[in-house]
Amino acid sequence: GDSVTQMEGPVTLSEEAFLTINCTYTATGYPSLFWYVQYPGEGLQLLLKATKADDKGSNKGFEATYRKETTSFHLEKGSVQVSDSAVYFCALSSGGSNYKLTFGKGTLLTVNP
Amino acid sequence: GAVVSQHPSRVICKSGTSVKIECRSLDFQATTMFWYRQFPKQSLMLMATSNEGSKATYEQGVEKDKFLINHASLTLSTLTVTSAHPEDSSFYICSALQGANYGYTFGSGTRLTVV
Numbered sequence: 001g002d003s004v005t006q007m008e009g010p011v012t013l014s015e016e017a018f019l020t021i022n023c024t025y026t027a028t029g030y031p032s033l034f035w036y037v038q039y040p041g042e043g044l045q046l047l048l049k050a051t052k053a054d055d056k057g058s059n060k061g062f063e064a065t066y067r068k069e070t071t072s073f074h075l076e077k078g079s080v081q082v083s084d085s086a087v088y089f090c091a092l093s094s095g096g097s098n099y100k101l102t103f104g105k106g107t108l109l110t111v112n113p
Numbered sequence: 114g115a116v117v118s119q120h121p122s123r124v125i126c127k128s129g130t131s132v133k134i135e136c137r138s139l140d141f142q143a144t145t146m147f148w149y150r151q152f153p154k155q156s157l158m159l160m161a162t163s164n165e166g167s168k169a170t171y172e173q174g175v176e177k178d179k180f181l182i183n184h185a186s187l188t189l190s191t192l193t194v195t196s197a198h199p200e201d202s203s204f205y206i207c208s209a210l211q212g213a214n215y216g217y218t219f220g221s222g223t224r225l226t227v228v
Contacts (some may be wrong), residue, residue, distance in 0.1 A: 043219040105156045
C-alpha cells in the first residue's frame with residue numbers, strides 16, 4: 001500500500017538558516033504529492049503540491065521537487081523565519097475512487113530568533 | 114479560496130454522552146469529505162471517507178457504530194461520537210475534496226475532551 005516516510009524531528013534552527021525536511025514515498029502509479037503545515041491548535045493548510053514527475057511546488061519561500069527516480073519530495077527553504085515554526089506533513093494521493101491522502105508522521109520545526 | 118468550517122473548535126463532554134461535529138464547505142460543493150483523528154504529536158489517522166448521499170467508508174479498526182458519519186448534502190458532513198469515553202478524547206479534523214482536481218481543504222479541527 002501507499003506510505004510516506006519523512007524525516008523525524010524535532011528540527012530546531014536559528015532564524016535565516018537553511019531548511020530541509022526529507023520525504024520519500026511508496027505508491028502505485030503516479031501519485032500527487034503534497035506538503036501541509038499545521039500551526040499549534042489548528043487544522044492543516046496546504047503549503048505546496050506537485051502532481052507529476054519533475055514538477056516543482058513552491059509557496060512562501062518553500063520549495064519541493066517531485067523526483068520520481070528517487071521517490072522523493074523534499075521540502076526546502078533558504079531562510080527560515082520564527083513564524084515558520086510549525087509541524088510539516090508530507091502526503092500523497094494515488095487517486096482512485098476516493099482520493100485518500102496518506103500522511104507522513106510529521107516533522108516539528110522550531111525556529112529561534 | 115476554498116474554506117471549510119468545522120464546528121465546534123473545542124468541546125468537553127461527560128462520559129457516556131454523544132457529541133456531534135460539523136464540517137461545512139462554505140464556498141464550494143464537496144463530493145467527498147474525510148474525517149481524521151490526530152493524537153498528540155502524531156500524524157493524522159484517516160477514520161472514514163464520506164460521499165454525499167451514500168454510506169461512509171470506514172478504515173480498518175474504526176468502529177462505525179461509535180463514529181457515525183452523515184454526509185447529507187454537498188456542503189455538510191457530520192461526525193457523531195456516540196457514548197463517548199475518555200479514550201475518545203482527541204483532535205478531530207475534517208477535509209473536503211473539490212472534485213477530482215486534488216483540491217483538499219481542511220477544517221480547523223475540533224478538540225474533544227471526554228471527562
